[in-house]
Amino acid sequence: MPDGDTRNVLEVKNLQTVFGTRSGEVHAVNSVSFEVKPGELLGVVGESGSGKSVTMMSLIGLLPSPPAEVRQGEVLLEGEDLLKVTPARLRDVRGGEVGFIFQDPMTSLNPVFTVGYQIMEPLRRHMGLGKKQARARAVELLELVGIPGAAGRLGDFPHQFSGGMRQRVMIAIALACDPKVLIADEPTTALDVTIQAQILEIVERLRRELGMAIIWITHDLGVIAGIADRVLVMYGGQVVEQAPVHPLFNDPRHPYTRALLKTIPSVSGERAAKLQVIEGQPPILGAAPTACPFRSRCPLAFERCHAENPKREDVGPGHDVACFHPLAQTAAEETA
Amino acid sequence: MLTFTIRRLLFAIPTLLFISLAIFLLLELAPGDPMANVPLTVPAEVKEQMRQALGLGEPVPVRFWKWLVQFFWVEPLNIFDHMFGTNFAEGKLRIISWQNRAPVFITIAERIPQTLWVVGTSYVVAILIAIPVGIYSAYKQYSVFDQAGTFVTMIGFSVPPFFSGVLVIIIFAVQLKWFPSIYDTRHVVSDWDSFLVQVRQMFLPVMVLALQITSQLSRFMRASMLDNLNQDYVRTARAKGLREKSVVLIHVLRNSMIPVVTVIALGVPAIFGGAIITEQVFKVNGIGQLLITAIQANDLPMVQTLTFIFAVLIVLFNLIADVLYGILDPRIRYD
Numbered sequence: 001m002p003d004g005d006t007r008n009v010l011e012v013k014n015l016q017t018v019f020g021t022r023s024g025e026v027h028a029v030n031s032v033s034f035e036v037k038p039g040e041l042l043g044v045v046g047e048s049g050s051g052k053s054v055t056m057m058s059l060i061g062l063l064p065s066p067p068a069e070v071r072q073g074e075v076l077l078e079g080e081d082l083l084k085v086t087p088a089r090l091r092d093v094r095g096g097e098v099g100f101i102f103q104d105p106m107t108s109l110n111p112v113f114t115v116g117y118q119i120m121e122p123l124r125r126h127m128g129l130g131k132k133q134a135r136a137r138a139v140e141l142l143e144l145v146g147i148p149g150a151a152g153r154l155g156d157f158p159h160q161f162s163g164g165m166r167q168r169v170m171i172a173i174a175l176a177c178d179p180k181v182l183i184a185d186e187p188t189t190a191l192d193v194t195i196q197a198q199i200l201e202i203v204e205r206l207r208r209e210l211g212m213a214i215i216w217i218t219h220d221l222g223v224i225a226g227i228a229d230r231v232l233v234m235y236g237g238q239v240v241e242q243a244p245v246h247p248l249f250n251d252p253r254h255p256y257t258r259a260l261l262k263t264i265p266s267v268s269g270e271r272a273a274k275l276q277v278i279e280g281q282p283p284i285l286g287a288a289p290t291a292c293p294f295r296s297r298c299p300l301a302f303e304r305c306h307a308e309n310p311k312r313e314d315v316g317p318g319h320d321v322a323c324f325h326p327l328a329q330t331a332a333e334e335t336a
Numbered sequence: 337m338l339t340f341t342i343r344r345l346l347f348a349i350p351t352l353l354f355i356s357l358a359i360f361l362l363l364e365l366a367p368g369d370p371m372a373n374v375p376l377t378v379p380a381e382v383k384e385q386m387r388q389a390l391g392l393g394e395p396v397p398v399r400f401w402k403w404l405v406q407f408f409w410v411e412p413l414n415i416f417d418h419m420f421g422t423n424f425a426e427g428k429l430r431i432i433s434w435q436n437r438a439p440v441f442i443t444i445a446e447r448i449p450q451t452l453w454v455v456g457t458s459y460v461v462a463i464l465i466a467i468p469v470g471i472y473s474a475y476k477q478y479s480v481f482d483q484a485g486t487f488v489t490m491i492g493f494s495v496p497p498f499f500s501g502v503l504v505i506i507i508f509a510v511q512l513k514w515f516p517s518i519y520d521t522r523h524v525v526s527d528w529d530s531f532l533v534q535v536r537q538m539f540l541p542v543m544v545l546a547l548q549i550t551s552q553l554s555r556f557m558r559a560s561m562l563d564n565l566n567q568d569y570v571r572t573a574r575a576k577g578l579r580e581k582s583v584v585l586i587h588v589l590r591n592s593m594i595p596v597v598t599v600i601a602l603g604v605p606a607i608f609g610g611a612i613i614t615e616q617v618f619k620v621n622g623i624g625q626l627l628i629t630a631i632q633a634n635d636l637p638m639v640q641t642l643t644f645i646f647a648v649l650i651v652l653f654n655l656i657a658d659v660l661y662g663i664l665d666p667r668i669r670y671d
Contacts, residue, residue: 062575092577095576096577121573
């Protein structure tokens with residue numbers, strides 16, 4: 001964790017996002033709080049449907065409304081509450097102070113505009129650059145993300161790039177205006193492993209060079225272990241555990257985190273007879289939860305878990321967990 | 337793209353020859369007698385002589401060949417003569433209408449302006465209305481505007497022009513007396529006032545036709561916009577901090593226009609084909625009206641020539657639509 005005591009660049013407090021659907025409300029994000037420091041890489045993990053992406057999109061108003069509604073909370077970007085600013089200011093933040101990379105590079109770029117045009121768009125919009133300057137900066141950005149022959153590729157269309165190259169273009173777009181926070185929503189999920197490694201390397205390098213904070217959403221725990229400083233584990237629209245990366249992997253306290261870690265198939269050692277799974281389905285919440293969302297799948301659940309939603313409580317330095325029954329420190333020593 | 341276009345143009349030749357044969361044989365099979373309208377007092381042998389004079393005695397292949405020569409050689413020569421004042425076509429027999437013994441192409445040239453004025457204008461009007469309506473309906477899906485638009489387009493779709501035409505005549509021409517119910521072909525636009533008269537007399541037929549075309553096009557535009565509004569690249573555009581206007585009118589619209597432009601291009605031959613029913617209702621003597629009277633009179637040269645011209649236009653605009661598609665969508669490359 002670099003710069004342990006600098007101010008947070010982003011602070012999220014008690015965020016709640018609700019979707020209005022035909023069959024009632026779905027509470028996708030419930031009292032999520034976290035913070036990110038400059039230059040820090042925060043990993044966010046959880047199953048599909050755990051509210052990771054929705055949380056991040058809520059921050060900068062990217063969810064279509066209706067049906068989505070950010071009902072309460074604060075999103076402080078260097079002290080400015082993004083949930084209270086005007087739409088025009090929010091647009092300045094999007095692509096300016098906060099960059100966003102999406103999961104599928106094959107569909108995230110507009111097929112009918114050149115890559116150069118798409119990179120230059122935020123430059124001209126946020127930095128007021130002229131055509132020439134924007135062009136020069138676009139070449140610079142493409143070189144930064146490691147696209148060979150950058151100047152010659154500005155006139156190419158997205159379909160002329162491979163998946164990995166497109167994701168690099170997406171990163172270049174997200175980085176265009178020197179964001180303070182880069183949100184990467186499963187940026188490597190759609191890529192094959194070697195390309196994934198290249199992208200990770202680029203992001204690591206850029207973080208060192210540019211010093212921005214990164215929020216990295218994924219369900220790939222291997223990736224998280226490699227690059228994150230701190231990890232947020234989400235389940236049922238809430239944060240169930242937060243810890244620096246080493247304690248999280250060595251000493252998971254929440255039964256869900258522990259179950260999640262067990263699902264990673266091991267390459268070394270004896271081949272497991274069967275892949276480990278967490279039985280059951282993640283919940284879809286029709287109302288703000290009044291009980292622990294993990295109770296129905298938790299081997300350790302007891303009465304209190306059904307009656308009350310646990311709050312996050314500190315269990316170590318920078319380590320907190322929302323569980324009435326946090327696992328003992330020794331639990332991690334057990335080999336599954 | 338150029339090679340593609342040339343290749344397609346060459347391919348069009350056998351296609352069109354085959355189409356002309358098909359049209360010729362179909363008309364050959366159709367029942368009917370060009371002498372049917374001749375009074376019964378004319379003796380049968382005189383009628384037979386008249387048939388011979390029209391060339392009906394010749395075998396089918398000979399007649400087809402003669403028609404081909406006339407259409408592809410004599411008539412172009414005539415057009416050339418007309419443009420440059422030469423007389424290459426002198427003495428060569430043109431395609432002659434059985435109704436009025438005038439060359440078919442001269443009659444068509446007389447009728448085309450009315451059709452282009454009325455049907456062409458309604459097409460342009462329809463495009464200008466349908467595209468914004470489609471964009472806005474899709475952007476505000478299920479809003480009051482969208483629901484109202486859906487309702488109106490359903491009516492526009494389902495009410496045939498012989499009903500809506502008569503309806504607007506009763507309302508606007510008979511009751512309110514705002515517009516004339518009959519299109520005066522002899523009217524000449526020479527100054528501002530006569531232009532206004534022309535606009536007034538075009539108003540009702542254009543309205544009836546535009547309602548129909550707008551209904552189809554706006555639904556198409558709406559569907560195409562909806563397809564694109566939920567795409568990932570739209571989210572990317574928003575994440576870049578672009579204004580909604582730029583997101584919708586640049587990123588989404590550019591993608592949505594690809595199929596719509598194709599449909600518009602494919603609809604152009606229908607303009608030249610005229611609007612048979614609407615032209616009848618408003619007494620516009622355009623191409624549609626010409627075709628229907630020629631069919632009723634068994635005027636085979638006229639029917640055949642008109643049908644074939646439509647076929648040429650359809651083949652041509654299919655090609656234009658393909659080329660436009662290639663221009664608009666960078667993923668499509670023909671070469």
